[in-house]
């Protein structure tokens with residue numbers, strides 16, 4: 001080698017060796033679509049900070065804010081936190097942690113919705129604890145959990161619809177199935193981290209109270225009185241108002257290995273696929289049937305009309321669970337069915353009658369479910385069609401819901417008229433599932449390693465040691 005070439009080589013080696021080492025996160029290239037979703041998340045978060053800081057919800061058209069109750073519970077930041085962590089937005093996440101620790105107290109004389117605060121606040125706080133292991137955050141979660149437990153003080157063990165965070169008083173004895181029994185995941189995780197089985201046992205008691213009231217077909221209805229334990233209708237379905245009951249049977253079995261959950265799930269899914277599913281060559285819908293006879297004769301109490309073929313866009317979560325459970329045939333067909341509905345309008349209507357082929361309630365609230373299921377199917381099957389679906393959903397959301405400062409719901413998917421509201425789950429769920437689909441190839445986040453609560457707060461399976469689960473949750 002000539003002397004000049006040799007010197008050049010030495011110089012190049014020294015130059016390379018002197019470059020600062022990139023962190024692992026920086027080495028992973030994320031796709032332009034993922035970059036765009038992240039940028040839009042930051043833009044929306046900045047709008048929340050500018051126009052709604054300290055409040056539950058950003059109103060994206062009037063650029064103002066709204067609280068769910070007389071006082072704020074800070075639901076948007078708590079819901080947004082785990083998406084920030086997934087996106088690597090550590091600075092924003094730290095700001096939420098500090099705000100929670102320094103400025104949020106649960107000692108409020110407010111009646112709150114037991115179900116909604118469980119999935120958003122309890123789920124959000126527990127995810128924050130798993131990311132930080134900061135004992136101050138666990139104390140906040142435990143304090144919230146103690147206040148929530150008062151809701152379950154009913155003759156059946158099923159929770160009241162409302163609980164007062166300060167006084168523990170309750171009201172609202174008529175609740176739907178999801179509100180009755182979607183607590184095993186969050187309260188199980190709280191038991192695990194506090195070492196106190198009371199939380200999980202209370203949640204499980206509510207589930208058992210539902211299961212004891214199943215019909216001979218192993219179906220349950222979707223409305224119950226928590227004081228008498230009587231069903232208030234006999235409609236069996238997996239739609240809004242029932243959805244997360246089924247989701248949590250499956251996911252608490254996955255996370256905690258509870259054999260009772262497994263039994264309830266196995267029998268329920270068999271009954272649902274036998275009686276509730278309505279399939280033809282092209283589509284697979286999960287409609288509504290009578291829990292005792294399986295007849296498709298469900299009368300809407302408000303209109304007095306048949307609504308056995310009325311579904312809600314929330315139902316599109318179901319194929320994610322079918323896919324996790326290994327039933328890819330049904331999962332893929334159901335996703336195709338919902339995808340056709342999305343493409344019929346460009347967004348989905350909240351409520352839709354698949355026999356009439358018409359929306360019953362045409363609002364789209366920036367909901368995540370169809371995106372969530374496409375993400376699961378992309379991860380599990382690797383088929384590019386699911387990535388393409390999510391790309392289309394994102395493109396339509398940008399087209400119809402993007403506003404000057406953030407994103408908004410749509411009043412009617414037929415006219416695309418915007419509505420001055422941005423639900424907190426847009427931060428928690430919709431943004432997260434979009435981002436995870438577009439970063440799937442990087443391998444940074446592996447769905448196999450996590451279980452999401454119904455509000456998309458992720459929990460790492462490896463955090464839950466089986467022996468400690470048994471002991472802390474009081475499992476036999």
Ligand code: DMJ
Nearest residue numbers: 244314367368425454455
């Ligand atoms: C979320 O708040 C939760 O996923 C809930 O279980 C039902 N769906 C909404 C968002 O659509």
